[in-house]
Amino acid sequence: MVDLTxxxxxxxxxxxxxxxxxxxxxxxxNRKKFRSASTLALSGILAxxxxxxxxxxxxxxxxxxxxxxxxxxxxxxxxxxxxxxIGVFAGGVGSALGDITGGYPGxxxxxxxxxxxxxxxxxxxAMRGDSTGNLVVAGVVGGTxxxxxxxxxxxxxxxxxxxxxxxxxNTLQAVTGILVGTALAKVIKKRYPEVLDLx
Numbered sequence: 001m002v003d004l005t006x007x008x009x010x011x012x013x014x015x016x017x018x019x020x021x022x023x024x025x026x027x028x029x030n031r032k033k034f035r036s037a038s039t040l041a042l043s044g045i046l047a048x049x050x051x052x053x054x055x056x057x058x059x060x061x062x063x064x065x066x067x068x069x070x071x072x073x074x075x076x077x078x079x080x081x082x083x084x085x086i087g088v089f090a091g092g093v094g095s096a097l098g099d100i101t102g103g104y105p106g107x108x109x110x111x112x113x114x115x116x117x118x119x120x121x122x123x124x125x126a127m128r129g130d131s132t133g134n135l136v137v138a139g140v141v142g143g144t145x146x147x148x149x150x151x152x153x154x155x156x157x158x159x160x161x162x163x164x165x166x167x168x169x170n171t172l173q174a175v176t177g178i179l180v181g182t183a184l185a186k187v188i189k190k191r192y193p194e195v196l197d198l199x
Contacts, residue, residue, distance in 0.1 A: 003157050005065060005106030012100045012108035016093060019112060023089050034085070038198045043089045046078040050094025050115075055102045061169060063162050064154050066107060068169045071095050072146065072177025073184070075119050076139050080185035082199055084123030091119025114149035118142040122181075130189055135182045143174025 008015075027039050054071030061067055075095065079087025095115035096108040122142035126135055147170045154163035188195060 008109045009106035012105040046090035047094035050074040051098040054098025073180040076177045076181025077184045079119045079123035080126040084120045087119030087123030092116025118146045139178030
């Protein structure tokens with residue numbers, strides 16, 4: 001077994017910096033599709049919200065050295081309201097930043113991949129319609145990606161039996177994210193439809 005978190009610990013800030021530069025370049029290159037300044041500002045604000053939600057309440061999981069948190073609520077909310085481009089950045093970078101600032105820097109690159117994919121897929125599916133059913137499906141797909149993503153990394157690092165002990169907690173985290181993220185997204189889209197014009 002290889003503990004990737006120890007190997008990756010010194011590289012968290014470098015990975016986040018590189019991803020942020022690539023993201024800015026992507027938004028700039030697609031400035032005809034996005035309002036660059038608004039998209040970048042929203043991405044930063046929502047990544048900060050994800051970071052706060054990730055670090056404000058943490059429940060350590062001793063078997064893998066990780067923790068449970070409420071960051072998925074903001075990952076799903078960001079992606080459901082603003083789509084996959086902002087969802088991938090807010091989910092990946094915001095959650096990884098939460099790992100670094102919360103004392104889990106070795107998990108940051110892993111979280112960047114897992115939560116980035118979660119935000120990307122939730123945002124992509126949520127763009128297909130604003131119905132509650134569609135948003136719940138988006139959340140279920142994103143939550144499944146999160147649970148399976150961490151399960152895969154943890155199985156590689158600690159073995160399948162240890163990784164399986166994390167599934168119930170990660171599933172609870174995903175369900176909380178689906179319920180709260182969907183409810184917040186519905187409220188914001190209904191009460192403030194003009195917010196969608198920002199991107």
